[in-house]
Amino acid sequence: MKRLSTLLAIVVLSFGCEEIPPVITPVMQVESICDEPAPITDQQRQVLVEEFTGVRCVNCPAGSAALEELIGQHGDQLVAVSIHAGSFAPPYPESFDTLRTAKGEEILSFVGEPLGYPTAVVNRKKFPGGFNLQLPRNGWPGAIEQELQEDPRVLIDIKNNYDEATRELETCVTLQMMDDLSVEESVFLTVMLLENNVVDLQLTPESSEPDPNYVHKHVFRDVLTSAAGNLIQDEVTAGSFVQQSFAITLKEKYKADDCSIIAFVHLGGDTKVVLQAEKEGW
Amino acid sequence: MDLLQIFRKTLTAGALLVFGTVISFSQNNNGGTLSGNLEANGNFFIRDSLIGAANTPQYDRQLYGADAWLNLSYNNWGFDFGLRFDLFNNSNLLNPTGSFTGEGIGRWYVHKKVDKFDISVGYLYDQIGSGIIFRAFEQRPLLIDNALYGARLAYDLGENWQIKGFTGRQKQQFDIYEPVIKGGAIDGYLSFGEEGRFWAMAPGLGVVNRTLDDPSMNSIVATVNTYTAEDAFVPVYNTYAFSAYNTLSAGPWTWYVEAAYKTDDNLSDPFGEFVLSDSSVVVGDKLYKAPGTVFYSSLSYAKSGLGISVEGKRTENFDFRVRPQEQLNRGLVNFLPPMARVNTYRMTARYNAATQFLGEMAVQADIRYNYKRKFGVNVNVSNITDLDNNLLYRELYTELTYKYKRTWQFLAGLQIQRYNQEVFEFKPDAPIVETVTPYFDILYKFSRRKSIRFEGQYMIAGKDDKGEGHDYGSWLFGLVEFSIAPSWTFTVSDMYNIDPGKASPIDDSGEKAALHYPRFDVFYTHGANRFSLSYIKQVEGVVCTGGICRLEPAFSGVRFTVNSSF
Numbered sequence: 017m018k019r020l021s022t023l024l025a026i027v028v029l030s031f032g033c034e035e036i037p038p039v040i041t042p043v044m045q046v047e048s049i050c051d052e053p054a055p056i057t058d059q060q061r062q063v064l065v066e067e068f069t070g071v072r073c074v075n076c077p078a079g080s081a082a083l084e085e086l087i088g089q090h091g092d093q094l095v096a097v098s099i100h101a102g103s104f105a106p107p108y109p110e111s112f113d114t115l116r117t118a119k120g121e122e123i124l125s126f127v128g129e130p131l132g133y134p135t136a137v138v139n140r141k142k143f144p145g146g147f148n149l150q151l152p153r154n155g156w157p158g159a160i161e162q163e164l165q166e167d168p169r170v171l172i173d174i175k176n177n178y179d180e181a182t183r184e185l186e187t188c189v190t191l192q193m194m195d196d197l198s199v200e201e202s203v204f205l206t207v208m209l210l211e212n213n214v215v216d217l218q219l220t221p222e223s224s225e226p227d228p229n230y231v232h233k234h235v236f237r238d239v240l241t242s243a244a245g246n247l248i249q250d251e252v253t254a255g256s257f258v259q260q261s262f263a264i265t266l267k268e269k270y271k272a273d274d275c276s277i278i279a280f281v282h283l284g285g286d287t288k289v290v291l292q293a294e295k296e297g298w
Numbered sequence: 299m300d301l302l303q304i305f306r307k308t309l310t311a312g313a314l315l316v317f318g319t320v321i322s323f324s325q326n327n328n329g330g331t332l333s334g335n336l337e338a339n340g341n342f343f344i345r346d347s348l349i350g351a352a353n354t355p356q357y358d359r360q361l362y363g364a365d366a367w368l369n370l371s372y373n374n375w376g377f378d379f380g381l382r383f384d385l386f387n388n389s390n391l392l393n394p395t396g397s398f399t400g401e402g403i404g405r406w407y408v409h410k411k412v413d414k415f416d417i418s419v420g421y422l423y424d425q426i427g428s429g430i431i432f433r434a435f436e437q438r439p440l441l442i443d444n445a446l447y448g449a450r451l452a453y454d455l456g457e458n459w460q461i462k463g464f465t466g467r468q469k470q471q472f473d474i475y476e477p478v479i480k481g482g483a484i485d486g487y488l489s490f491g492e493e494g495r496f497w498a499m500a501p502g503l504g505v506v507n508r509t510l511d512d513p514s515m516n517s518i519v520a521t522v523n524t525y526t527a528e529d530a531f532v533p534v535y536n537t538y539a540f541s542a543y544n545t546l547s548a549g550p551w552t553w554y555v556e557a558a559y560k561t562d563d564n565l566s567d568p569f570g571e572f573v574l575s576d577s578s579v580v581v582g583d584k585l586y587k588a589p590g591t592v593f594y595s596s597l598s599y600a601k602s603g604l605g606i607s608v609e610g611k612r613t614e615n616f617d618f619r620v621r622p623q624e625q626l627n628r629g630l631v632n633f634l635p636p637m638a639r640v641n642t643y644r645m646t647a648r649y650n651a652a653t654q655f656l657g658e659m660a661v662q663a664d665i666r667y668n669y670k671r672k673f674g675v676n677v678n679v680s681n682i683t684d685l686d687n688n689l690l691y692r693e694l695y696t697e698l699t700y701k702y703k704r705t706w707q708f709l710a711g712l713q714i715q716r717y718n719q720e721v722f723e724f725k726p727d728a729p730i731v732e733t734v735t736p737y738f739d740i741l742y743k744f745s746r747r748k749s750i751r752f753e754g755q756y757m758i759a760g761k762d763d764k765g766e767g768h769d770y771g772s773w774l775f776g777l778v779e780f781s782i783a784p785s786w787t788f789t790v791s792d793m794y795n796i797d798p799g800k801a802s803p804i805d806d807s808g809e810k811a812a813l814h815y816p817r818f819d820v821f822y823t824h825g826a827n828r829f830s831l832s833y834i835k836q837v838e839g840v841v842c843t844g845g846i847c848r849l850e851p852a853f854s855g856v857r858f859t860v861n862s863s864f
Contacts, residue, residue: 034345036358074726078582081574085524088575103353103395103851109804125355129396132625134582144513145476145621147628153583154566154623157524158517221581224727 039118039243046261049177050188053257056171063163064280064293065096065156067136068124070104071111071226074219079134079153080233086160093164095278095293097210099123099236104133108226111217113269120236122243127288139163139290140282149288169195170281174296183266185209185298187240189279190259197252197291202284204245207262209238210295212274237275240264245282330374337438338366341390342856348803349813350838351854355397360388363397367404367438378409380420384472391441392471394850402472405445416452416462421445421469426483426504429633430558430592431539431618434468440841440848442627445469446479458487468620468629475620476514479631481506481539500545506618508631510535510564514621518564521585526573531587537563539590539618539632550601560590564622565615567656568724585622590615594635603668610661611637614685617655626848637662638680639695641713644793645735645755645775649717650840651691657684674699676711684721689730692716707741719769723840723849731768732760746783753777753791759799770837771799771810787821793837828861 067083069076080098087094100115101124107114127137130150137149138159151159170193177186189207197203211234218230240262250258266272280293341363343356356363366385371378384404392398407420423445425433434446448466455461465480483504490497510518510533518533543556570584591614598607613634620629634653637660641647662680675698682691697711713735719728737755744750755775759768777791795802798810805811815835822829836853 035361038359074724075568075582078572078580081572081578081580082524082582085574089524106353109808121358129355129393131393131396131628143517145470145511145623147470152623152625154521154585155517156521158513158520161520162516219726221726224725 039122046186046263048188048259048261049186050175050190050259050261053190053192053259056173056190056192059168059171059294060093061164061166061168062093062095062172062293063090063139063160064278064290065094065136065138065160066123066127066140067096067098067134068100068102068130068150069098069134070100070102071107071115071216071218073104073133074221076104076134077218077220077230079136082134082153082156083136084233086157090160090164092295094160095280095295096234097208097236097278098232098234102129102133108217110226110228113214113216115214115216115232115235117236117238119239119243123236123239126244139293140288141290167194168292169193169197170292172279172281172292172294174277174279174294176277176296176298178266178272178298180272183268183272185264185266185275185277187262187264187277188259189262190257191248191281193252193254193256193258196254200252200283200285203248203252204282204284205241205248205258205260205279206243206245206282207240207260207277207279208236209240209264209266210234210276210278211237211270212276213271214274234276237267237270238264240277245284247284248281330372332370332372334368334370336366336368337861338364338385338859340364340858341853342858344855346835346852346854348805348811349815349835349854350803350852351835354390354395354851356388356390357854360397363388363390365389365391365438365441369405376410376412378407380405380407380409382406389441391438394848398471400472404443404472414454416450416454418450419448421447422450422464422466424450424464425633426481426506427502427541427543427556427558428554428594428635430556430594430616430635431504431541431560431632432479432481432506433631433633435633440627442630443469443471444630447474448479455484460485468631470629475629476511477620478509478511479506479620480509496547496549498545498547502541502543504541504543506539506631508537508618508620510621514623517623518585525585529572529584529586531585533564533585533587534562537561537618550599551597552600553595553597555595556592557594558592558616560616560618562587562589563615563618565590565617565656566622588615590617592616592634605666606664608661608663609637611635611658612660613653613655613658615656637682638691638693639664639678641695643737643739643753643755643775644777644791645757645773646695646713646737648757648773648839649715649731649733650722651680651682651717652722652840654682654684654690654721657686658690659683659685659687672701688718689716690718690721705743707739709739710737712736729760729762729768733768734758749781749783751777751779751781753779759797762800767797767799767802769799769801770795771802772797785823787819787823789817789819789821791818792816795837826862828859830857830859830861832857 083096087096099120101120105116127140128148134153135150136156140149142149143159170191173190175188214232214235216232217226217228219226248258276295276297278295280290282288282290343361345352345357351357364387368383371380382405385401386398388397388399405421409418423434434444436443446466447469450464452460452462461484463482467478468475483502485502488499522530539560541558546553565586567584567586569581572580594611596609618632636653638651660682664678666676668674678695680693683689694714700708715733717731719725719731735755735757739753741751757773759772761767774794774796779789781787793815795813798812802810815837817834819832833856834853838852839850841850
């Protein structure tokens with residue numbers, strides 16, 4: 017046994033234990049650009065769908081097409097984001113851009129790895145019979161339908177202020193509590209930057225070579241909060257307002273006209289459930 | 299060495315690496331018997347992005363993964379009690395590209411035989427016939443644990459007849475699926491004739507029903523509501539599967555036949571076609587409703603060194619799951635027997651035919667002949683197509699063995715395969731993979747204790763229209779194994795991508811890389827304790843156990859296990 021233990025120690029020490037560390041994004045002190053909060057009107061329940069995909073995932077275009085059909089059906093009540101992360105996300109050597117991001121990978125590990133692709137997480141909720149938060153394509157319509165039945169416990173308003181010259185984007189997110197959220201263990205806000213209609217390589221069932229003209233919808237580009245959301249420390253009793261400002265400089269490669277901001281409020285602790293989501297362009 | 303000592307030392311080693319242990323023990327006390335075993339496997343992951351051993355939580359950050367099962371059973375007062383503790387720490391068994399952590403009671407049961415009644419409750423493993431309509435089973439390498447959490451009652455109708463019924467829900471890791479599964483079977487045994495001219499029959503009839511739960515049904519309804527009028531259907535809550543089977547034995551002959559029918563079920567077709575609102579067509583998972591059938595038969599003959607068996611199976615729409623939303627090898631209610639040879643050599647086992655639940659026509663024949671325990675021949679042919687006669691898998695396998703004195707054993711043969719990668723691995727446009735693999739295996743015994751074994755295999759892959767080798771192209775595999783009985787076995791092997799193909803990785807120079815995938819193993823057996831330490835580089839591939847397969851990403855790392863029983 018002693019010999020074996022020594023042997024093991026030598027084997028282990030001879031290999032490096034290289035790990036990929038998490039990304040730390042300290043809270044940025046952004047000057048508030050928010051106006052005095054006004055009651056948010058005409059907002060129904062809006063459901064978040066986080067599709068996890070990859071340019072090497074042959075079945076993902078069918079999933080994305082199904083998601084587009086659902087958006088057509090539910091309109092603004094469905095807030096969709098396609099996050100390139102996981103085993104099929106590494107770009108091709110010929111890819112124009114890498115759609116995979118370290119923060120996207122962080123979000124994937126936060127919500128859990130799927131058994132297969134295409135896959136999506138609906139409102140970060142575990143539905144009965146599901147293996148984890150991830151749902152195969154056949155599960156999306158039912159989960160969305162079910163989530164739309166509920167009333168929003170919080171309403172979200174996004175005001176974007178984009179300067180074309182400097183490519184600087186300032187965002188004010190206003191939350192209006194419709195229910196007493198102080199009963200919850202913790203409440204988080206996540207704000208993401210998306211870019212729509214990104215043309216880049218994608219493997220499709222039509223050919224063994226990736227399609228260079230594929231149009232990627234609502235691609236996740238960045239997160240303005242931390243990947244797992246920012247903890248809301250203000251008062252969240254019914255009727256109260258919470259405002260937070262964010263700023264980001266858009267990279268040259270992003271088409272500003274196709275970019276938009278999404279914000280969603282979610283719980284912490286045992287459940288990661290999303291209470292409401294909102295999307296706004298400029 | 300006592301249990302505690304072994305444990306402590308194992309843990310010392312395990313603290314450095316991941317640990318793996320199998321410990322078995324049994325004890326007699328007051329007429330009761332306590333027995334148990336612990337099995338644990340562990341991996342230490344070493345990132346190697348060139349071979350694709352990367353981008354999973356284990357390679358990127360977790361570095362270690364372990365799984366363990368502690369099984370205890372106690373028999374006394376005519377009762378059997380069982381309890382199993384399962385542990386998964388950053389394990390890649392459940393999902394090869396993900397990480398699963400969880401631990402708890404993986405199984406418990408109580409069993410008692412009261413007169414002619416046989417009662418069991420808890421997590422149960424059982425099957426009807428060959429498993430075509432129902433099989434609750436466990437396969438640890440793929441982390442399939444389809445135990446039925448419920449109750450089972452059996453009654454002896456006579457000496458040779460038994461009737462059984464069961465009801466319950468299927469286990470889902472440390473959870474249970476909502477849909478309810480119930481069923482029953484009657485099995486008998488009849489024999490006629492005298493000694494030497496003996497006929498026997500083992501007929502049976504079975505039925506299984508699965509009832510969907512409301513949330514699963516609501517989810518199906520919402521999905522079907524997104525379909526066009528032509529594609530939409532009314533889903534069913536209840537599906538029934540019936541099966542009739544019989545084994546007939548007469549002298550050297552054995553004939554098994556089973557026919558199964560499943561009423562309308564909500565199925566999912568991974569190659570379904572959708573017409574979108576802009577009238578474009580996409581291919582993907584699509585629900586539909588259909589009844590299913592399976593016909594399976596095998597005939598075998600065995601007498602004085604000669605063994606012949608012929609098998610055939612036709613499957614149509616026989617995917618039977620707890621709910622249609624379940625994917626891959628999750629939530630299977632039944633088990634369809636695989637119809638190709640189960641190969642064991644590294645290269646001959648590289649391409650496997652996964653059982654196709656929705657449509658398959660398969661035949662297999664196997665002939666073995668042994669002459670005076672000196673010469674042996676085995677020929678196996680299998681042919682699997684879909685129901686439109688498109689080829690899925692074809693194999694010709696030959697093997698010759700020869701024993702010379704007591705010191706030499708020679709084995710050599712040739713395998714020829716056709717493998718439909720597009721269907722089995724969902725690789726679009728991939729041509730049918732063609733392989734020709736000659737191989738040999740030579741064993742030489744120096745003495746009663748020392749022996750050496752050499753293995754060699756050369757897999758020659760076919761070329762596509764562009765002249766590129768199918769899949770990974772051609773491989774050369776060599777292995778040397780040195781054993782000192784009863785304690786030590788050392789193995790060194792290398793799998794070399796001698797002529798890289800279309801899927802082979804591209805290195806920094808932009809060329810397809812002719813990579814080596816070495817492996818070193820040390821096995822040590824001391825009494826009833828068995829330890830193994832392996833350094834492994836393994837190419838990605840499809841791993842199958844009993845016809846159920848899944849794609850396994852490349853592996854790079856160290857694996858350590860200890861097997862102890864005392």
